[in-house]
Amino acid sequence: MRFTSEQRLDGGVLERAFTLGEIPGILWTPEAAAAPAPLILLGHPGGLERMYPRLAGRARGCVAQGFAATTLELPGSGQRPRDADAEQARADLRRALAAGEKPADEVVDRLVLPLVDRAVPEWRAVLDALLTLPGIGGPVGLAGGLIAIGVRLAVVEPRIAAAVLFAGSYVPRVMLDEARQVTIPLHVLLQWDDEGNDRQLALDLFDAFGSKEKSLHVNMGGHTGVPPYEGDNANRFLARHLT
Template structure:
């Protein structure tokens, strides 16, 4: 891992980094040291590691919970080079959308193309982050991702045993059913009732397929991009409950996080 830039503001330390050709960002409390729980945050389609939907979650996780938070650019976004195959598939999807036609096989092909690179990249990033004194390899790891990041998150959480809790949602891909069944960690799952791209029946079917014994469905009225801001507060409580409690267990303390 190579740190390319570092700054401190409002009690948060921001470190831009690269791991080979993977560009990322790590946020940690400006004060204090030692290992701490880590939350990985995925970004939406066409967005990047410092997009609003990432930062709006990352900063409260750092300031309210004292967690480390990391994000990386997906292939073809942010500081990554252009990805010709992703560009080709996105163009097909946009053409079909403009014509009012179904996306067809281009949509699952796009997700498979992104996942083939992004899932190993997340695992490589986690390997590197856990070698840092500010993160360590003894603390629990969470994942947050909605929409395209929910699609990738289901794949990542199913494949990565170090992730012990996840906030997912805004996705209803039928091809993820079997993958979702392999997830057994606690999950908070977000559904927008009027999501034009992810019909509620498909999203609830994917939620039902999750193999987790502890899973909660948060359904709110509104379209895909109208997730209520209070869902951020809910995710803070979710991760504080699961990651902070696990941290105390690892340290030999009690099983409940301190009230916040």
């Protein structure tokens, strides 16, 4: 991991861009912290530059609670090389959604499964690197991003102690079995009228999670309409479980 730039944001936030191998990422830490800060992995749908304003806003919320936060570019997004199969699957998914159809399971599988397989080791590698830095200490929380990546991380990465998941993207049905293996506390967000998601699949996924503590917050307003106060709810959930 190599830090490539740093700047100070309002509110005592130090923002550092880094690369992990070829993968760009960002780390936000409190400028003055008494104890090692729990680290929140901020997920997003891909496209770090496009997502930057919202990610920085979420990161400020984390730092205001005494957490550090980080994010990574997804495989095949932003400045990273495209994968022809994934691009084809993404086009197929968009075509189905634009036609008002439910995408076929095999399209979802073709798009999401390879992405999960590639992204999860990268997120784990960033954890390995960041947890050696002074000022950052466990436990680790996860917040947002493609929910299939969150599910896999929650199963395979024991350093993640709690997760906020946004049920706003398709999950391969084969991953419902994986969801049953999740046992950490979960806070799941679902937009009831999400135009790009399958409500029943999201409810089936929530039902499948093996966690004893899991909650689901449903709101209206379409895919991008998560109310601002849900950010506060998510932060309170993370604070309950990480501090």
